[in-house]
Amino acid sequence: MKLSPTWLREFVAPKVDDRKLADDLTLAGIAVEGIGGEGEAMVFEMEITTNRPDAMNHYGVAREASAIYSLPLQWISPKLPAAHGATEFRIEIEDTTGCARYTGRILRGVTIGSSPQPMVQRLASVDQRAINNAADASNYTLWEMGHPTHAFDLDLLEGGKIVVRRARDGETLKTLDGIERKLTRDDLVIADANKPVALAGVMGGFDSMITQQTKNILIESAWFDPVTVRKMAKRHGMHTDASHRFERGADYGATPLACDRVAELILAAGGGELEGGLIDTIARPRQPLHITLRRAEVTRILGEQLGDGEIINIISRLGFALTLEDYGWSVQVPSWRLDIEREIDLIEELARLHGYDKFENRLPSYIGSVIELPDAAKDAKLRTSLLALGYDETISLTFISRQDSAKFSPAAAVELANPLSEEASVMRTSMIPSMLNMLAYNLNRGADNVRLFEAGNIFERDGEKVAECKRICLGATGNALAPNLDQAGRPLNFFYLKGDLENLFAAFDLPELRYAADAASYYNPGHSARVIIGKGEAEVVLAQFGQIHPAVAAARKLRQEVFVAELDLDLLYRHSLRQPRYSALPRYPAVERDFSFVFEETVKFEDMNSAVKKLRLAELRSFIPAEIFRGGNIPAGKYSVLLRATFQSSERTLREEEVAQWSAQMIQALEGLGGTLRSA
Numbered sequence: 001m002k003l004s005p006t007w008l009r010e011f012v013a014p015k016v017d018d019r020k021l022a023d024d025l026t027l028a029g030i031a032v033e034g035i036g037g038e039g040e041a042m043v044f045e046m047e048i049t050t051n052r053p054d055a056m057n058h059y060g061v062a063r064e065a066s067a068i069y070s071l072p073l074q075w076i077s078p079k080l081p082a083a084h085g086a087t088e089f090r091i092e093i094e095d096t097t098g099c100a101r102y103t104g105r106i107l108r109g110v111t112i113g114s115s116p117q118p119m120v121q122r123l124a125s126v127d128q129r130a131i132n133n134a135a136d137a138s139n140y141t142l143w144e145m146g147h148p149t150h151a152f153d154l155d156l157l158e159g160g161k162i163v164v165r166r167a168r169d170g171e172t173l174k175t176l177d178g179i180e181r182k183l184t185r186d187d188l189v190i191a192d193a194n195k196p197v198a199l200a201g202v203m204g205g206f207d208s209m210i211t212q213q214t215k216n217i218l219i220e221s222a223w224f225d226p227v228t229v230r231k232m233a234k235r236h237g238m239h240t241d242a243s244h245r246f247e248r249g250a251d252y253g254a255t256p257l258a259c260d261r262v263a264e265l266i267l268a269a270g271g272g273e274l275e276g277g278l279i280d281t282i283a284r285p286r287q288p289l290h291i292t293l294r295r296a297e298v299t300r301i302l303g304e305q306l307g308d309g310e311i312i313n314i315i316s317r318l319g320f321a322l323t324l325e326d327y328g329w330s331v332q333v334p335s336w337r338l339d340i341e342r343e344i345d346l347i348e349e350l351a352r353l354h355g356y357d358k359f360e361n362r363l364p365s366y367i368g369s370v371i372e373l374p375d376a377a378k379d380a381k382l383r384t385s386l387l388a389l390g391y392d393e394t395i396s397l398t399f400i401s402r403q404d405s406a407k408f409s410p411a412a413a414v415e416l417a418n419p420l421s422e423e424a425s426v427m428r429t430s431m432i433p434s435m436l437n438m439l440a441y442n443l444n445r446g447a448d449n450v451r452l453f454e455a456g457n458i459f460e461r462d463g464e465k466v467a468e469c470k471r472i473c474l475g476a477t478g479n480a481l482a483p484n485l486d487q488a489g490r491p492l493n494f495f496y497l498k499g500d501l502e503n504l505f506a507a508f509d510l511p512e513l514r515y516a517a518d519a520a521s522y523y524n525p526g527h528s529a530r531v532i533i534g535k536g537e538a539e540v541v542l543a544q545f546g547q548i549h550p551a552v553a554a555a556r557k558l559r560q561e562v563f564v565a566e567l568d569l570d571l572l573y574r575h576s577l578r579q580p581r582y583s584a585l586p587r588y589p590a591v592e593r594d595f596s597f598v599f600e601e602t603v604k605f606e607d608m609n610s611a612v613k614k615l616r617l618a619e620l621r622s623f624i625p626a627e628i629f630r631g632g633n634i635p636a637g638k639y640s641v642l643l644r645a646t647f648q649s650s651e652r653t654l655r656e657e658e659v660a661q662w663s664a665q666m667i668q669a670l671e672g673l674g675g676t677l678r679s680a
Helices: 018-027 058-069 117-125 133-145 226-235 241-248 252-270 295-302 308-317 343-354 376-388 402-408 432-443 494-505 550-555 605-613 656-671
Strands: 031-036 043-047 090-093 099-108 149-153 161-166 172-174 180-182 188-191 196-199 217-224 273-282 290-294 321-324 328-332 450-462 465-477 479-481 514-516 523-533 540-548 562-568 591-600 620-629 638-647 676-679
Touching: 018 031, 018 043, 018 058, 058 133, 058 308, 090 099, 090 273, 099 161, 099 252, 117 133, 133 149, 133 241, 133 252, 149 196, 149 252, 161 217, 172 196, 188 226, 217 226, 217 252, 226 241, 252 273, 290 295, 290 343, 295 308, 295 328, 295 343, 308 321, 308 328, 308 343, 376 450, 376 494, 402 432, 432 450, 432 465, 432 562, 465 494, 494 523, 494 540, 494 562, 540 550, 591 656, 605 620, 605 638, 605 656, 638 656, 656 676
Parallel strands: 090 161
Antiparallel strands: 031 043, 099 217, 099 273, 149 217, 161 188, 172 180, 188 196, 290 328, 321 328, 450 465, 465 562, 514 523, 523 540, 540 562, 591 638, 591 676, 620 638
16 A cells, blocks of 8 residues: 655654655564655555554554654544534444444535645545545545545435444445445445445445535444455455455544544535534443563563663553553553554564664574474485476465366365365365466466476365375476587477486385386376385385376466376385495496397386396396387287396306306296297
């Protein structure tokens, strides 16, 4: 929001320039995010936190400046003429939950016209459009002291009274924006004797608004329940300056002052006279809160002793009333400071206005030792490995849509009671939707080569219980090797991603790790796989990875091939990190043997590797597929594979007959899988 430093100086007069004032307010927690204009036209772009509605106006910020600079604050004291006669107008509060206090004043004989130019200029400085002297007076008061008010054409109110009640089913109200709104019993309305005339705390009614023909005015100033106003504004899709304040908590004690201030401004600009006194109806009296503030606790929390004079000066200039006690003070909290509830809140006020920069820099005392989290080393290993592989770490929201939850996971989702939107209505059951969104975000902004990873939790519902599971997700698209003068680019494919995963798995002692081709349906068949560890009943799926199915990619408007992997960290972290071991380089030469076999397409290298491992050949150092060939004289449904075995002993030179014997055993084992030896 925008505030004018010139307007602020009407209430307090610090002897610093506007830019220094902005810096000092920011250091005290009343943030000035930017400065625009120069001289009398300068404005502060304020970022006021939601717990400080009292500072969302010029007078509230001036109060802060008064405490910062230890200067007197010029009070808002409306000067009204003597009232004529008594008024018979009544205010009734039926809904005491939604409205605790409602204050009104009657003005008669007012001339509606333009506001004085100084007021128009003040409103324009904070981006407010002048309407007429009555509406502008209400708006001016809002930006001056922060309390919303409203002016009704008194002659358009029926029955000589205002009733604050819940709407009745079927009632309608045309608001000031010209929209006819259907009301329900959940809506709190301001009504005359027969009909609603305003949506309480949100917007006034069109049929009772001030016009050029208005002569008699009812000024209202009230306190409405923040939750009630918030629900109404959201239900009707409205957000106004009034609802913004009421939703965060208005000042219960400000209703008479705001009402009188609006009356003063209208009478000054449009003439007329007061009828009767203030009509102040209180449905729920509010007792002031008293908090104990102990000197010893101030010293303990802040780490240094503040003098009594400084404490009293800061607290009293913020509007708190202090009563001296043996232990310190009993502090009465003003009605506008809804954020102050405990002693620690008062100590925070002392700290920020004393100046955080004035406290000595030192570490807090600590008795104990630093305890590393159980999986810290494993987390660090994964992160450093992925960063070394060229991945960048990301963080996304833990919310996804119901559609994505159903598409990317069979688990039941945890529904949000108050979702941000339909696209973020459930807790994520998979990290892949968020990863695809982040990849799409980068692609749509011209970043064609992207590698990302995110570690986090997913949430699965099992009846009334919610399971929180650790996952890590990798996403990659573009070139594995960028093109240059010496070589063409190499596009990323399934095998590059598989290699990255193998790099990660190599850091762990994983039993019986193998790959299976039947991945989830959102992966592209033939370009994806599952990672399985264990055997028999102990078999579990550790990860799934591969290319996202083209249909899924097209639906998400991904314009190039995208590869993702999702790993179950709960399963991975059950296994310890592999400890590096040193072994001397062998003194004796290695012997290689190649075997060319023809196999059915259904036979995978995992099957061959398992068959050879069962032979338990101590001198077999490695067994890998060197080449694969299809076509030519190889029958359909089969393929040729060149297998390479390396034998070596750390104690002696191997003899030819030994290698021949081991080779024969391997050939026999591979033929047992249906393989046909072409050459050896």
